[in-house]
Every structure is written in structure tokens, then in C-alpha cells.
Amino acid sequence: MSTPPPDRTDLGPDLGADSGADSGADSGADTAHRFGPTRARVLDVLQDLAAPSTAAEVAARLGTHPNTARFHLEALVGVGVVSREREDRTAPGRPRTHYVAAVTGPRSSQRSYRLLAEILATHVDSSAPDPTGEAVSAGRRFGRTAAPAAERPQSVAAAAGLVVDTLAGMGFESQPTPETDSVRIDVTTCPFLEVATRHLDVVCAIHRGLMEGLLESADAPAGVESLEPLVGPSHCVARLTGAATTAPAPAR
Known part of the structure; x- marks a missing residue:
């Protein structure tokens, strides 16, 4: 059996090389x-x-x-x-x-944000009457503001590309695959993974809401049919279909 090559995607700058900076x-x-x-x-x-x-x-x-x-x-x-x-x-x-x-090394840039995410996810999970619904709504609201200014996607495949590209800027790594009546999106890196292991329903609902908000904002001819969390280690599967399946966000 061959050994998988290391995943070199989303590496950030090559800090191991001399960039010429001090x-x-x-x-x-x-x-x-x-x-x-x-x-x-x-x-x-x-x-x-x-x-x-x-x-x-x-x-x-x-x-x-x-x-x-x-x-x-x-x-x-x-x-x-x-x-x-x-x-x-x-x-x-x-x-x-x-x-x-290293003891004197930098703290990871995500460290304080992860603590904040843990606090907020715990609060939603334990206090909201409908934690999943609240999380979807929060993700959808943010997703509507995160969509880039671009032409309206004309197909489900184009809508999937919009979702993959936009979420990549948030730390997700995803691969779209066209299927008969849908597009499958394999998410292999999730920036929320550590929090998701303790608050799976809330975190995955936020992820679904992000996708729904992006599609709604872009007026895309597609909707999120499903999101299967953690079908494997750090691996979730979403499916987009041509029929929008998102419900309107609850009124506040």
C-alpha cells in the first residue's frame, strides 16, 4: 500500500526559507x-x-x-x-x-479564538431553546455578509465553486464532485474541528448556515440538501442540489 503524500494545501507563507525579511x-x-x-x-x-x-x-x-x-x-x-x-x-x-x-515561541494565532468559540458554543448548546436552529441562523446571517461580489452562479456546479472558494478563506479545505442530481462537497479540513468534537450539532449547524447564507446572498440556483458531519476523521460531506432547501431565518 502506498503512503499518502503530505497535504501541502493551505500552508501559508514558506517561513522555512529566507524571504529576505528581517x-x-x-x-x-x-x-x-x-x-x-x-x-x-x-x-x-x-x-x-x-x-x-x-x-x-x-x-x-x-x-x-x-x-x-x-x-x-x-x-x-x-x-x-x-x-x-x-x-x-x-x-x-x-x-x-x-x-x-519552543517556550519562547509564538502562541498560535487561533488559540484565543478557539477559547472564545468554545465559550459561545457551550452557551448556545446549553441555553438556547433550539441550539441547532440558532446555530444555523447565526451561520446563515454571517454567510450572507461573507459572499464576495461576483456574478450570479448559473448552475449548481458554479454555486458549489463559490461555496468552496469562499469557505477556503475561512480555513476550510473542500473538494467538489459533480453527481447525477447534485454536487458533493468533501470537507477535509475544518477550522472548527476541535470545538466540533465537543459541540458537534452546534458547530456543524453553523457550517451549514454559512453555506446557506452564501448561496442566498449570491441568489444561486442551489441549496444545501444535507451536511453529514464527521463521516471520517476531519471529514464532512455536504450536498448541494438545484432546488433550494434552506428555510428563511427566524424573525428577530
Whole structure:
């Protein structure tokens, strides 16, 4: 069986190379903000583990392949925010490589936002009369404002492209696939994953609402037929059809 190549999508700037900028002038926060969403999440997980960790352990927390985690970890080693250590072994076998976040390194740019997301999701989940409905409505409202100024999509496939491209700017990685009467969208990276594992209904409802709001704002000839959460590790599946299935947001 062949080994999957590391996922190099959404990497952010190549901070492992000499870009010609004076790296000493960058504050820790500035450096963290220059990472792409995927690499920042790798750093965030390693900081949360707070102990020497293998690529496989980081990958398990992210729901991704160890090769992908290792690729990002090595890039973080290259810019000095992560160090690499060899395991001390007395038993036979190849020593494992451990990674440790630098004590003086930047905190991940998503860290405080994840805490805020956790607080808000917990509140909606425990206090709203209809948590799922409230989350869909919130996502839809934001989605209507996030749609780029563009020509109206003329097909379900074009509408799916709009959704994929717009959500990519929010940290989602998705792949559309045309089917007989719909377009399947495989979401393989979700920026809300860590919160979704504890508040699945609320977070996935926000994701669905985002898509619905985008389609409504663009007056697209498509609607969200379904969103299947976590059919695999860090993998959700949405389907768009030609018949809009979204309901109007509740009046406030």
C-alpha cells in the first residue's frame, strides 16, 4: 500500500526559507499570524500537548495523516518555533522523533479564538431553546455578509465553486464532485474541528448556515440538501442540489 503524500494545501507563507525579511523584527504574534490555518493548528495542538510528542500523536489530535503533521512540524522546526528530539531508547528498534514547542515561541494565532468559540458554543448548546436552529441562523446571517461580489452562479456546479472558494478563506479545505442530481462537497479540513468534537450539532449547524447564507446572498440556483458531519476523521460531506432547501431565518 502506498503512503499518502503530505497535504501541502493551505500552508501559508514558506517561513522555512529566507524571504529576505528581517525575521528578528517580527514579534511572536506577528510570526504566528503569518502561518496558514493548517500550520497554525499544528502549532496549537503541539502547544496544548505541552510535552514531547510524535507526528502521529499530533495527527491523531488533528484527525489527519501523520505525514501531513510531520510536514508541518518540520516546517515549524525550520523557523525555530518547534524543536526536534530523538527518543532515548534502551530497547531494540528505531528511536522515535519527538517535537516540542519552543517556550519562547509564538502562541498560535487561533488559540484565543478557539477559547472564545468554545465559550459561545457551550452557551448556545446549553441555553438556547433550539441550539441547532440558532446555530444555523447565526451561520446563515454571517454567510450572507461573507459572499464576495461576483456574478450570479448559473448552475449548481458554479454555486458549489463559490461555496468552496469562499469557505477556503475561512480555513476550510473542500473538494467538489459533480453527481447525477447534485454536487458533493468533501470537507477535509475544518477550522472548527476541535470545538466540533465537543459541540458537534452546534458547530456543524453553523457550517451549514454559512453555506446557506452564501448561496442566498449570491441568489444561486442551489441549496444545501444535507451536511453529514464527521463521516471520517476531519471529514464532512455536504450536498448541494438545484432546488433550494434552506428555510428563511427566524424573525428577530
